[in-house]
Amino acid sequence: MSSNFKRKPEKYLGLVTSGSLSKGLQVRIRSSAPLEHIQTGQFVAIESNGVRFFGMLTDVALEATTDSILLDPPGEDTSALVREVLQGVYTYGDAHVDNRLALYQGDANPRPVRSIPAHFTSVYIAEETDFDAVFGSEDLLQGGKNFAIGKPLDMEIDICIDLERFVERSNGIFGKSGTGKSFLTRLLLAGLIRADICSNLIFDMHNEYGEQAQAENKKFVKGLRALFSQKVQVWSLKNTRLGGSGSIDGEIFIGLNQIEVEDILLLQDELNLNATASESAYILKEKYGDKWIVELLNGDPEQIATDSRANIQSVKALRNKLHALKNLPFVVDHSSIDSVNQIVDNLARGKHIVIQFGKSDNMLSYILVANIVTRIIHEKYKDKVDQYRQSQKASDEPRRVMITIEEAHKFLTPAVAGQTIFGTIAREMRKYYVTLLVVDQRPSSIDSEIMSQIGTRVVALINDERDIDAVFTGVSGSSGLKTVLASLDSKQQALVLGHAAPMPVVIRTRPYDEAFYKQIISGLELARSTVAWEELDPDSQEEARQKAIAEANDLYG
Structure with a gap:
């Protein structure tokens, strides 16, 4: 559904001036924040006729309304007031927005975009409500399907x-x-x-x-x-x-009998195998079955080459290389x-x-x-x-x-x-x-x-x-x-x-630290202690929650 909350003025970014579904949107920056504070990667929201679009700011550019100011730019001795007027009238910032999702009025979840907002639609840096609509909130207690992996660069909101x-x-x-x-x-x-x-x-x-x-x-x-x-x-x-x-x-x-030719080929760089190794290995595998490496390492290479009709030099080279496997401490013959x-x-x-x-x-x-x-x-x-x-x-x-x-x-x-x-x-x-x-x-x-x-x-x-x-x-x-x-x-x-x-x-x-240990264990303990969480009354839920948090603090506090 479309949002009905009043957006914060300081989150205002600018107006849509052009764009397409395939190439994204161009936004004329009219933010009160300095251009230096507008960063790529920021999440933005765009309200247009009952549709809330969501996108990512992927580029910021400097633009001018006329080439003349670029050909004769103000010098160091130009007053600050003149510079401010020039920046507001003749020069400006432009942002590119990668438009990804749209939340239509009456819908519970956003869907991939198939349209774009109209000219001069207002664009805002996203707020907590926007993040919740797209990424949901972390659920530590009821199955844990939504997991907070981190936060936006400039906000304290979970991204799930x-x-x-x-x-x-x-x-x-x-x-x-x-x-x-x-x-x-x-x-x-x-x-x-x-x-x-x-x-x-x-x-x-x-x-x-x-x-x-x-x-x-x-x-x-x-x-x-x-x-x-x-x-x-x-x-x-x-x-x-x-x-x-x-x-x-x-x-x-690992038994040498468990090693297949494909395993040896994957070790080509580690064993420094030559180009003929695979051919020799397949020949020996066909002749000796799962004992092919044991026979190769323990038998007479000339006899093996004769019996299998393999090239003697290739057999000797492969034998020398595969000795490295037998020397591994966890490898046995069978x-x-x-x-x-x-x-x-x-x-x-x-x-x-x-x-x-x-x-x-x-x-x-x-x-x-x-x-x-x-x-x-x-x-x-x-x-x-x-x-x-x-x-x-x-x-x-x-x-x-x-x-x-x-x-x-x-x-x-x-x-x-x-x-x-x-x-x-x-x-x-x-x-x-x-x-x-x-x-x-x-x-x-x-x-x-x-x-x-x-x-x-x-x-x-x-x-x-x-x-x-x-x-x-x-x-x-x-x-x-x-x-x-x-x-x-x-x-x-x-x-x-x-x-x-x-x-x-x-x-x-998200930091992997003591706070994370407490959060994840408290949710786990609470899930164990409440067989049917949704059936508990609010007081019982809160009591169970506090008990689980206390247990986590005892363990990791």
Whole structure:
């Protein structure tokens, strides 16, 4: 519905002077605020004949009513009064607005724009009512679907994303090194765990998501198990635990019999494989089955080459390279998939799994384990989905799983994305109830088809032009957003856009601190203590609320 509140005069930005549906709106700035205080990324509202339009300010320009003043501009000795008159009459500021949503009178929710406001319609910097109409308010108590990921740059209002829509597709968190990608990831994962919308499997390369992590200010912050001890399990690779890393819920070891040729191809850079490696590997796989690596490493290479009719030099070269796998502390000759089966069962029961790499925090270990474990999980989930589609019983419907991987470009480059399980999951989206949360600082190295499938993108500062272009793959009206992205600070700011956000928005990211711990735990405790919250009277609701807050203060105060 159209707003009926009186807007604050100081929020007035200017008037619509021109524009189009495809290219956005031009706004003549007539704000009382100095032009220097009008910033790209600000959220604006435009009222026009019962329709409230919402957009983002993507550019600011200096304009003049006549070229003569630009050819003969005022000098330093020109009085301040004359300068003020010139700025108000002959020169002015112009803003470009990316018009995204429209809320029609009688509608509860905004919809994508299919029209534009009329000439000379007033434009305002958005207020709290506008943000609520578009992004809603955080719901810590009743399911937690709306999660506050941050606030506008210049206001103390929550910006929420829809977590149910977030898990429907694969998503990405991007930003150059040092912009806080891990903190953003931990923040979103905490929201997902609290809301209990899906199970999460996190491949924790640098041991940052389990018990605790160290921030750049040298302070330690709580990990996910420290916040959700009953919901989160920490698993480690066998023989890789770091001292003082806390208890674990299970160990994973990888058998050489579990490694497929596709896993080896994904390790091409880490193992420095030559061009003939894949051909030799496929020949050996066909000859020896799942024992092909064991036979290669333990047998006589000349005899193996003769028996398999492979090139002897290629066999020897591949043998030398694959010795690096056998030297990994968690790799054995033969292993069942019992530990991975247990992880699948725990995910199905609503647990969240953090797999820590401990002393093996290198790309060789990370790529190998993540690819093998994810492939087995995907196979299991395909079976679960097939069973559900045959029975059509609600009890057989699989629980959604989101898999978090860091350094995602290693799994999703154009050369290998068509062969890896991560590429398959990204393309299938929600077909088999498994999606990805990819975390990366080099999105330009990710296959463009995969990038086009990313549903929601949370983007911190990126400077490289190729990475900026990659982030906006498949995004309409991205030219103005590129300007906004380039203007972000390197810390605690991000651009959020895509499936879970009604429209692109720039945020100050929500701090992951003691206040956040209290807020998220108080909501969780309250949800546990009130089976039917909506059935309680207001006094009982307030009593339960205060009790939960007190418990959270006792825990984290």
